[in-house]
Each structure stands twice: as structure tokens, then as C-alpha cells.
Amino acid sequence: MLAKDEGCAALETRGLGKRFPGVVALADVSLAIKRGEIHALVGQNGAGKSTLVNILSGMLTADEGEIRVEGHSVDIGNPRRAIELGIVTVYQELSLLPNLSVAQNIALGREPRRRGLLDAGAMRAAARGALDRIGVAIEPDRKVGALSLAERQLVEVAKALSHAPSVLVLDEPTAPLAAREADRLFGVMHALRSQDIAVLFVSHKFREILDHCDRATILRNGRKVTTTALTGLSEADLTEAMIGTKTPRHVHSGLRARGDVVLEAAGLSYGKVRDVSLTFAAGEIVALTGLLGAGQNDIARLLGGDLVPEDGEIRVRGRPARFRSPRGAVAAGICLLTDDRKQEGILPNLPLGDNIALPSLDRRAVLASWIDQAAERRAVGTQIARFGVVARSLSQPMRTLSGGNQQKALLSRWHLDDCAVFVLIEPTRGVDVGARAEIYRRMEELAADGRAIVIVSSDIQEVLAVADRILVVRDGRIAAETSPRARGEDELHLMVQGAA
Ligand SMILES: Nc1ncnc2c1ncn2[C@@H]1O[C@H](COP(=O)(O)OP(=O)(O)OP(=O)(O)O)[C@@H](O)[C@H]1O
Numbered sequence: 109m110l111a112k113d114e115g116c117a118a119l120e121t122r123g124l125g126k127r128f129p130g131v132v133a134l135a136d137v138s139l140a141i142k143r144g145e146i147h148a149l150v151g152q153n154g155a156g157k158s159t160l161v162n163i164l165s166g167m168l169t170a171d172e173g174e175i176r177v178e179g180h181s182v183d184i185g186n187p188r189r190a191i192e193l194g195i196v197t198v199y200q201e202l203s204l205l206p207n208l209s210v211a212q213n214i215a216l217g218r219e220p221r222r223r224g225l226l227d228a229g230a231m232r233a234a235a236r237g238a239l240d241r242i243g244v245a246i247e248p249d250r251k252v253g254a255l256s257l258a259e260r261q262l263v264e265v266a267k268a269l270s271h272a273p274s275v276l277v278l279d280e281p282t283a284p285l286a287a288r289e290a291d292r293l294f295g296v297m298h299a300l301r302s303q304d305i306a307v308l309f310v311s312h313k314f315r316e317i318l319d320h321c322d323r324a325t326i327l328r329n330g331r332k333v334t335t336t337a338l339t340g341l342s343e344a345d346l347t348e349a350m351i352g353t354k355t356p357r358h359v360h361s362g363l364r365a366r367g368d369v370v371l372e373a374a375g376l377s378y379g380k381v382r383d384v385s386l387t388f389a390a391g392e393i394v395a396l397t398g399l400l401g402a403g404q405n406d407i408a409r410l411l412g413g414d415l416v417p418e419d420g421e422i423r424v425r426g427r428p429a430r431f432r433s434p435r436g437a438v439a440a441g442i443c444l445l446t447d448d449r450k451q452e453g454i455l456p457n458l459p460l461g462d463n464i465a466l467p468s469l470d471r472r473a474v475l476a477s478w479i480d481q482a483a484e485r486r487a488v489g490t491q492i493a494r495f496g497v498v499a500r501s502l503s504q505p506m507r508t509l510s511g512g513n514q515q516k517a518l519l520s521r522w523h524l525d526d527c528a529v530f531v532l533i534e535p536t537r538g539v540d541v542g543a544r545a546e547i548y549r550r551m552e553e554l555a556a557d558g559r560a561i562v563i564v565s566s567d568i569q570e571v572l573a574v575a576d577r578i579l580v581v582r583d584g585r586i587a588a589e590t591s592p593r594a595r596g597e598d599e600l601h602l603m604v605q606g607a608a
């Protein structure tokens with residue numbers, strides 16, 4: 109770690125630039141993060157946030173510019189060096205090894221040893237200590253592959269903290285977290301701030317930024333727009349600074365006509381999900397919401413064929429449907445989007461165009477011989493434009509799209525699937541505010557077109573902005589049903605926590 113000079117920023121960049129083939133990801137970015145400040149990094153999907161984060165963490169090398177730590181010019185070069193310099197990063201795409209335990213992942217590369225042998229007890233204790241710090245009770249011996257996305261995210265944070273950072277860089281850490289877990293993370297960030305540690309925090313959730321950060325740097329198309337103090341700013345101010353124009357917030361479009369029942373579940377059970385019965389009608393948008401692990405994701409995965417019920421029945425348009433996979437569900441008219449991009453079957457090395465067309469090509473494999481490729485490309489092109497996917501071309505490899513653009517690309521598969529019911533788990537995770545409004549509009553269009561939309565969301569603002577009915581899930585059961593007209597944000601928070 110470098111000697112501190114009180115007059116210097118903890119971390120500073122000067123004139124950073126980074127190009128990828130066909131795109132300038134960063135141009136002339138200079139910013140300074142002070143000790144004891146939580147500094148937000150804001151920008152639309154593809155603005156260059158993760159590129160900046162990856163340069164600071166040593167994963168990427170800048171084409172030009174300088175990085176200073178405590179006033180000293182440094183050459184980061186690789187992730188190990190970044191950590192030596194005190195810069196510790198939690199990446200946007202999770203990086204834990206699924207086959208190792210939580211404790212092994214946290215200790216990776218610096219396992220405690222006693223007389224030359226691995227000290228498993230010390231390793232477990234260290235993991236427990238790191239998890240305790242963020243108030244998370246995850247058993248250190250559990251395999252990471254068996255954890256939920258939110259739990260994995262929390263393990264990433266615990267692991268980062270165990271490196272005792274002087275600058276902690278967090279790339280959308282709250283994207284997979286519900287309010288309560290996010291609040292714990294903010295508690296940790298505030299504690300770090302009072303220990304004079306610098307925090308760089310990337311998020312698309314402006315409410316969090318306004319509530320918890322001191323200053324923000326805004327990027328637009330790889331360039332810095334400004335660095336600003338956040339006191340007195342509103343969500344609308346941030347949106348305007350980020351996009352360059354005023355954009356109205358999405359408001360609920362009002363009552364929709366409810367058609368025939370299209371999907372029914374009776375007595376569904378699986379794991380902690382117990383005896384859940386639900387009905388969904390054409391033309392409605394229904395939100396399932398709850399605390400982390402309350403069972404809302406499993407209910408959605410049961411409806412979408414990703415889990416097979418231990419008990420109970422699903423009926424589509426009155427007829428029993430027994431599917432055992434998401435593909436089987438599609439055949440029955442139910443289309444599932446899970447919250448795990450890796451599990452969604454993204455093929456990272458294949459072009460964007462193929463990634464969007466594949467699920468439907470798959471189903472039409474028998475017809476593959478006469479699929480009109482030009483028409484397919486046109487359809488895919490129209491669709492990604494509609495969702496505002498920012499990419500150079502349809503042949504750009506999926507892995508080189510920014511995180512939010514990958515999510516938008518997944519959503520744009522919708523049009524190719526003629527489903528009666530869409531089950532969407534956290535569809536706007538990592539998506540910027542402008543594109544989020546676009547997705548809400550698309551959901552409303554589909555509902556108006558007579559589809560039923562079931563959305564799992566831990567974002568209360570989102571639930572209130574789009575849902576016609578809200579089902580609150582607690583302990584694997586539907587604990588309450590309400591409507592956005594009946595409840596405000598605070599009331600719904602309390603309901604989710606079981607306090608109302
Ligand atoms: N390895 C790569 N090869 C080519 N282009 C890339 C690569 N990585 C990123 N890009 C491009 O650089 C630009 C900036 O991407 P970046 O991931 O930094 O955006 P971001 O601000 O983090 O967006 P998001 O909010 O969606 O995460 C995008 O146009 C992206 O497609």
C-alpha cells in the first residue's frame with residue numbers, strides 16, 4: 109500500500125481512454141475519488157462504467173491516461189497488483205467458482221495453512237467473520253453453485269471486504285438484491301466511509317444513489333459529463349444529466365380489461381413453496397414480490413417449467429399441462445425469463461443476432477431448412493432496435509455487449525415466441541432508467557394484446573409502476589394480495605416484510 113498524502117485523492121484517473129474494435133468505450137475520463145466518500149458512477153447501458161471499473165481492477169489496460177493512488181502514479185497491469193494497491197473490485201458479472209464452497213471461494217489464493225497443511229477450520233472461521241460483517245447468515249460449507257444469485261452477490265462483497273480495501277469498487281452490486289439486503293450493504297458502505305475508505309459505486313437505481321452517495325460522476329458515451337455533489341438533486345435531475353434530455357417517469361397506465369383465465373396453478377408445492385394456488389387472466393400484469401428467498405422466484409420457475417412441482421397442478425386455458433422444462437412450458441404457451449443470464453443460455457461467444465434468434469430457431473428446428481435467413485435478420489434487427497439494445501452490429505459477440513444490453517437482448521427474444529403467458533423474473537435488472545420505461549411499455553402492449561404477464565420483482569417502485577395486482581410472497585406462500593391503487597411505497601415495503 110502506498111504512503112498517504114492528506115492532500116491527495118484516494119484514487120484519481122487523468123485522461124483515461126479505451127477503445128474496442130468499432131467503439132470508443134472511454135475518452136478522456138478524469139475523476140477523483142476522495143477518502144471517506146461514496147462516489148457514484150452513473151451512465152446509460154454501454155456508457156463505459158464497467159470498462160472504467162475493469163481498468164481500475166487491472167482486468168483491462170487503458171489505451172491512454174494515468175491512474176494515481178494516493179497521489180502516486182501507478183501501473184496497475186493485473187488484478188493482483190490492483191489488490192496490492194488496495195483497490196478491490198466486485199464485478200458486474202459474478203466471478204465465484206460454483207464447484208467450490210463459500211469458504212473456499214472467499215479464501216481463494218490465500219488459504220490459511222498450518223504446518224504446511226490447509227487449515228479448514230481457520231478458513232471457515234474467516235468466511236464466517238467476513239459474512240457476519242455484512243450481516244449475512246450463509247453456511248461457509250455450502251457450494252456456491254447452490255446459492256441464489258443474491259446470495260452469491262453477498263458472498264462476492266464479503267470476499268472483497270476480506271481483502272481490506274482502501275478503495276472499494278462495486279459494479280452494480282445491488283442489482284440482484286432486494287431492499288433489505290441492499291440496506292445491509294449500504295450499512296457496510298457507510299461504515300467503510302467512516303473508516304476513511306473510498307467507495308466507487310455503480311448503480312442504475314437512482315434512489316439508492318441519492319440516499320447513500322456523496323458525489324456522482326456521470327458518463328455519457330464514454331465521456332465524463334460532470335462530477336457533482338448529490339445534495340439537493342432529484343432522480344429526475346440525475347436522469348436528465350445522464351441522458352441529456354428530460355424523460356418522464358413511467359406511470360401506471362390505469363385499469364386494463366381482464367380477459368379469460370389463461371393460467372391456473374392449484375396446490376403447487378416445491379421445497380419451501382407450499383400449496384400455492386394462483387390464477388392469471390389474459391390482459392393483466394401481476395407482480396410477485398417478497399424478501400430475498402421468500403419463494404417468489406421458485407413459484408415463477410414452477411410456472412415456467414424450470415422446476416417440476418412435487419405436488420399440485422398447472423392448467424393452461426383450463427387444460428392440465430404437464431411440462432418438465434422451460435421448453436416444454438413454451439410448447440404449452442408459457443414463456444419464462446429467469447434472472448440468471450448464464451442460466452438463460454446466453455452463448456457468450458456467438459453473435460448477438462444468433463443469441464436472439466436461437467430459442468425460436470430451436471423450436472422450429474424441423475422447419476430449419478426453409479427458414480428465410482434474411483427475414484430472420486430483419487426481424488431480429490427490428491426487435492433489438494425496439495428494446496434499444498446498443499450494439500455495433502448483429503454480429504457483435506454477445507460477451508462484448510455491456511451488462512444491461514445483454515439483458516435487453518434477452519428480453520427482445522419475446523417477439524419470436526407466441527406465448528399466452530410471460531413469466532419474467534427481475535426483467536429490468538441492470539437496465540438503465542430510459543430502457544426500463546421502454547420495457548414497461550412493451551409489457552403493457554403485450555397485456556393489451558391479451559397476454560398475461562407475471563413479473564417477479566423486488567423493486568417496489570417497479571411493482572407499483574406496472575402491476576395490476578400484487579401478490580406478496582412470504583415463507584413460500586402467497587401471504588397477501590393487493591393493488592397499486594391500494595398501497596403506497598412504504599406500505600408495500602411493510603407488507604413484504606410481514607409487518608403490515
Ligand atoms: N471486450 C469488449 N469488446 C468489444 N466491445 C466491448 C468490450 N467490452 C465492452 N465493450 C463495449 O464498450 C462499451 C461500454 O461498455 P461497458 O460494459 O463499459 O458499459 P456499462 O456502462 O458498464 O453498461 P451497463 O450499464 O449496461 O453495464 C459498450 O459499447 C460495449 O459494447
Ligand SMILES: [Mg+2]
Pocket residue numbers: 157158159200279510511512
Ligand atoms: Mg456495466
